[in-house]
Amino acid sequence: MSATGAGARRHHDDTPDTAADFERLATTPKGPEREALAEKLVEAWLPMAHRLARRYRNRGENLEDLEQVAALGLVKAVDRYDPQRGGAFQAYAIPTIVGELKRYFRDCAWDLHVPRRVQELRNRVRATIQDLAAAEGTDGSPTVAQVAQAADMSEEDVLTGMEAIDSFRSLSLDAELAGADDGYSLADTLGRSETRYDTVIARESVKPCLNRLPEREQHILYLRFFHDMTQAGIAEELGISQMHVSRLISRSCARIRNQVETDPPADRIPVHT
Numbered sequence: 001m002s003a004t005g006a007g008a009r010r011h012h013d014d015t016p017d018t019a020a021d022f023e024r025l026a027t028t029p030k031g032p033e034r035e036a037l038a039e040k041l042v043e044a045w046l047p048m049a050h051r052l053a054r055r056y057r058n059r060g061e062n063l064e065d066l067e068q069v070a071a072l073g074l075v076k077a078v079d080r081y082d083p084q085r086g087g088a089f090q091a092y093a094i095p096t097i098v099g100e101l102k103r104y105f106r107d108c109a110w111d112l113h114v115p116r117r118v119q120e121l122r123n124r125v126r127a128t129i130q131d132l133a134a135a136e137g138t139d140g141s142p143t144v145a146q147v148a149q150a151a152d153m154s155e156e157d158v159l160t161g162m163e164a165i166d167s168f169r170s171l172s173l174d175a176e177l178a179g180a181d182d183g184y185s186l187a188d189t190l191g192r193s194e195t196r197y198d199t200v201i202a203r204e205s206v207k208p209c210l211n212r213l214p215e216r217e218q219h220i221l222y223l224r225f226f227h228d229m230t231q232a233g234i235a236e237e238l239g240i241s242q243m244h245v246s247r248l249i250s251r252s253c254a255r256i257r258n259q260v261e262t263d264p265p266a267d268r269i270p271v272h273t
Helices: 019-027 032-054 063-080 089-107 116-136 144-151 155-165 197-212 215-225 231-238 242-262
Strands: none
Touching: 019 032, 032 063, 032 089, 063 089, 116 144, 116 155, 144 155, 197 215, 197 242, 215 231, 215 242, 231 242
């Protein structure tokens, strides 16, 4: 009797006769001998696991990664299979391996984290769209209402599933746009130049220079440039002439400009810790 059971038909050449080895494995205690026998069984059934992995090779994942996931499912199947319960190993292993592959796509293959319910909606919508396209023999996209009716879903769930279809793979900002022959990328279409960065640098540069001015000059510049007071208003508040205020502002600005242009950057911009 083969490992596929009496009367069973072999559909592939990757279903070896390992019934006797599984009987030995079930009675062998943990240790090097059992590990070696389990490894032999995994090696024998590995072609079947790889065949199952190839079913999913057109879903955007590397085939080698899928084969590793399938091999992990096979290891679990070999370890958990109990020949005393009846049934062929193949019938037990296939759902285990396929389940491991589906779990991989659900939990690990998405570029963005998507809730399981949304993933399931995405799969239903995707399958329904493919079925409708095959039935109609056209490449045109069905409407939301058509998908909802065919899949027995609400239109809201269909829209959620459609949005999730684009969440499986993210697009690099460095990806060249379709039709662009000059290296124009997605990043080139996003955002705009921020002109106020220079203003921030200038403000940070003058801060230590302002702190070095006498207190009266600091106050005058504060009133003039932060409170937008006129020179006449400042003169009246301080009890000095407008001409004197004008000279103090000019002298202070010249002093700050000279310090900014001559001091090294490390001295101009303080490091906050």
